[in-house]
Amino acid sequence: MNFMQSLQQAWRGNASLVCIGLDPEPAKFPAPLRGRPDAVFEFCAALVDATADLVCAYKPQIAHFAALGAEDALARLIAHIHTRHPGVPVILDAKRGDIGSTAQHYAAEAFDRYGADAVTVNPYLGRDSLQPFLDRTDKGVIVLCRTSNAGGADFQALDCGGEPLYLRVARTVARDWNTHGNCALVVGATWPEELGKVRALVGDMPILVPGIGAQGGDVAAVLAHGRTADGTGLLVSSSRAILYAGSGADFADTARAAALALREDINHFRQTPV
Amino acid sequence: MNFMQSLQQAWRGNASLVCIGLDPEPAKFPAPLRGRPDAVFEFCAALVDATADLVCAYKPQIAHFAALGAEDALARLIAHIHTRHPGVPVILDAKRGDIGSTAQHYAAEAFDRYGADAVTVNPYLGRDSLQPFLDRTDKGVIVLCRTSNAGGADFQALDCGGEPLYLRVARTVARDWNTHGNCALVVGATWPEELGKVRALVGDMPILVPGIGAQGGDVAAVLAHGRTADGTGLLVSSSRAILYAGSGADFADTARAAALALREDINHFRQTPV
Numbered sequence: 407m408n409f410m411q412s413l414q415q416a417w418r419g420n421a422s423l424v425c426i427g428l429d430p431e432p433a434k435f436p437a438p439l440r441g442r443p444d445a446v447f448e449f450c451a452a453l454v455d456a457t458a459d460l461v462c463a464y465k466p467q468i469a470h471f472a473a474l475g476a477e478d479a480l481a482r483l484i485a486h487i488h489t490r491h492p493g494v495p496v497i498l499d500a501k502r503g504d505i506g507s508t509a510q511h512y513a514a515e516a517f518d519r520y521g522a523d524a525v526t527v528n529p530y531l532g533r534d535s536l537q538p539f540l541d542r543t544d545k546g547v548i549v550l551c552r553t554s555n556a557g558g559a560d561f562q563a564l565d566c567g568g569e570p571l572y573l574r575v576a577r578t579v580a581r582d583w584n585t586h587g588n589c590a591l592v593v594g595a596t597w598p599e600e601l602g603k604v605r606a607l608v609g610d611m612p613i614l615v616p617g618i619g620a621q622g623g624d625v626a627a628v629l630a631h632g633r634t635a636d637g638t639g640l641l642v643s644s645s646r647a648i649l650y651a652g653s654g655a656d657f658a659d660t661a662r663a664a665a666l667a668l669r670e671d672i673n674h675f676r677q678t679p680v
Numbered sequence: 681m682n683f684m685q686s687l688q689q690a691w692r693g694n695a696s697l698v699c700i701g702l703d704p705e706p707a708k709f710p711a712p713l714r715g716r717p718d719a720v721f722e723f724c725a726a727l728v729d730a731t732a733d734l735v736c737a738y739k740p741q742i743a744h745f746a747a748l749g750a751e752d753a754l755a756r757l758i759a760h761i762h763t764r765h766p767g768v769p770v771i772l773d774a775k776r777g778d779i780g781s782t783a784q785h786y787a788a789e790a791f792d793r794y795g796a797d798a799v800t801v802n803p804y805l806g807r808d809s810l811q812p813f814l815d816r817t818d819k820g821v822i823v824l825c826r827t828s829n830a831g832g833a834d835f836q837a838l839d840c841g842g843e844p845l846y847l848r849v850a851r852t853v854a855r856d857w858n859t860h861g862n863c864a865l866v867v868g869a870t871w872p873e874e875l876g877k878v879r880a881l882v883g884d885m886p887i888l889v890p891g892i893g894a895q896g897g898d899v900a901a902v903l904a905h906g907r908t909a910d911g912t913g914l915l916v917s918s919s920r921a922i923l924y925a926g927s928g929a930d931f932a933d934t935a936r937a938a939a940l941a942l943r944e945d946i947n948h949f950r951q952t953p954v
Contacts, residue, residue: 429782469778469785475793477751501778503802504743505829508703511743519749528777530804530824532831550804555779557806564840564848571845574838 409523409546410588412495413612416462417638419493422669423676425614426457427499427645428466428483432474434650436657446471447479451486453649456658457665458491463524463641465497465614484521495523497614497641501550503528503535513538517545524548526592526614529575533583543586546612549579551604554594554617573603580608590614593632595623595642602631610634612641618668619647625668629675637676644668683797683820684862686769687886690736691912693767696943697950699888700731701773701919702740702757706748708924710931720745721753725760727923730932731939732765737798737915739771739888758795769797771888771915775824777802777809787812791819798822800866800888803849807857817860820886823853825878828868828891847877854882864888867906869897869916876905884908886915892942893921899942903949911950918942 407415417423430446439445454464464487471480484496498520502512516525516539524546527536539547552562552572562572569577572593579589591608593601595617604613613632617623625642632640648668652660681689691697704720713719728738738761745754758770772794776786790799790813798820801810813821826836826846836846843851846867853863865882867875869891878887887906891897899916906914922942926934 467778467782467785469776469782469789472751473785473788473793475751477746477749501776501802502743503777504741504775505827508741508743511741511747514747515743519747528775528802528804530802530835531827531829532834532836534829534831535827553779553805553809555805555808557808560806560852561804561840561845561849562806564845566835566838566840566845571835571838571840575835578834 407493408544408588409495410612412493412523413462413546416494420459420461421673422460422462423638423640423642423672424461424665424669425463425465425497425641425643426453426461426648426665427616427643428453428464429470429645429649431470436653436655438655444479446474446476447482450483452658453661454483454487455490456662457648458494460662460665460669461494463495463497465499465643467499467645481520488521495546497524497526497546497548498522499526501526501528503531505531506534506537509535510538513542517542524590526550529579536583540583540586540588543588546588546590548590548592548614549575549583551575551591552593552597552600554596554621554623558594572600573607576604576607580611584611592616594621595628596621598624598627598631601628605632605639610639612639614641614643616643618642619644625671626675629672633676642668642672681767682818682862683769686767686797687736687820690768694733694735695947696734696736697912697914697916697946698735698939698943699737699739699771699915699917700727700735700922700939701890701917702727702738703744703919703923705744710927710929712929718753720748720750721756724757726932727935728757728761729764730936732768734936734939734943735768737769737771739773739917741773741919755794762795769820771798771800771820771822772796773800775800775802777805779805780808780811783809784812787816791816798864800824803853810857814857814860814862817862820862820864822864822866822888823849823857825849825865826867826871826874828870828895828897832868846874847881850878850881854885858885866890869902870895872898872901872905875902879906879913884913886913888915888917890917892916893918899945900949903946907950916942916946
């Protein structure tokens, strides 16, 4: 089953558009895990085991592991998700982008070393820089379009011949890069109107939407502008608001409650049941 | 000594604008190293030890290490350069770019975990995404501007209000982001005229120029369009043409000869001696 099929199945099977971002920060870990040698893996795996029936995907953010030298924990975490919770796809949030020969090594890192089902990538270097990812027809290639941060407007909002750069990116991905049907886009929850413009351009292409919760994105607006006719099409990503919902021994239960609340909140605005 | 000071000193002390890209590919390693457990480190360290008086910087490309799970070799390699060849700066070629909280982890990866003196970054996510790098006043922040690959034109060449996106990036970096004087840019050797337009905008800001050699960039054109009045301002990067110049037991000597030839070729076109 390829990434797009897994995603479709998880959307429906778990009745969820929730994507949990796995951003381990040891300083925020619950007290019982602090100082344990394998705390990064234990924390993330406990979160996953408590929420795997509530999500459409997990999204480990590689910098959080790399800054700690915890590549091994990341590899074991992805293997754990695949083994214990088959069918739930894993997106490696890496935002890679480099020229062809190097891009092959980045694709090998994401897909072969870590076994991710999809990876986030940066479009600035153009199509040939992403070709080694696009060629992996079983994997998802999730291209940055309109990011959730304030600085996202610095270049993404520039007028490029009658449309802003981010719409040019969306149009290019949908029209030219998606020949294998394995592309998706990133649009921040903080820009719901832009999300609507992207949705109007790209049909049913999945859109990963970070920025709910800590960054202030609004669930109702995201769903209104971003969902497809069948009430899916989105991966609404939340990290800190779920991971660090609790800080005691019951942190996994507290995270589950937060994930459940987000799923219900989102489903309230999906309107069309699936 | 900060990155910019180290670079100035290496330009002058080694009379060189050559930056050697360290892109280890075990399949291309010389026969005596093949199959050795620490071949990645041994190969790169031998190259470094044979060329350290001929370069202005080394540029390890992180994907080549990450795809192999060789983070430890990368860390030891950078430490080796700093210990054995103090004063030669190390640029971690990582092309990172992510929103603020994650960017802090990427900055920690490059500067704290690996001890790099500079890092390449992607501008697509805007200023706040690079702020954690820009705040490290002792480190270099080398921003992608006009990349050497054919697909670089897909977005970088788009007209954004009267100038192409890559010039808008160059202008923004020079005018707004370089408050600590620690910024540089990447412009591919394959676009010498664009290099000249960037140079005209950014004064003496250093420009990292990949694409000489395997990618077909021309040394004379790069120097004519890119050098500063004092005959510096450039880091002319070459990887494969030096690393894999030889494949026998004398590979380090062969690489040294290739680096020496490139240095002389470049210096022939510097015109103004330093």
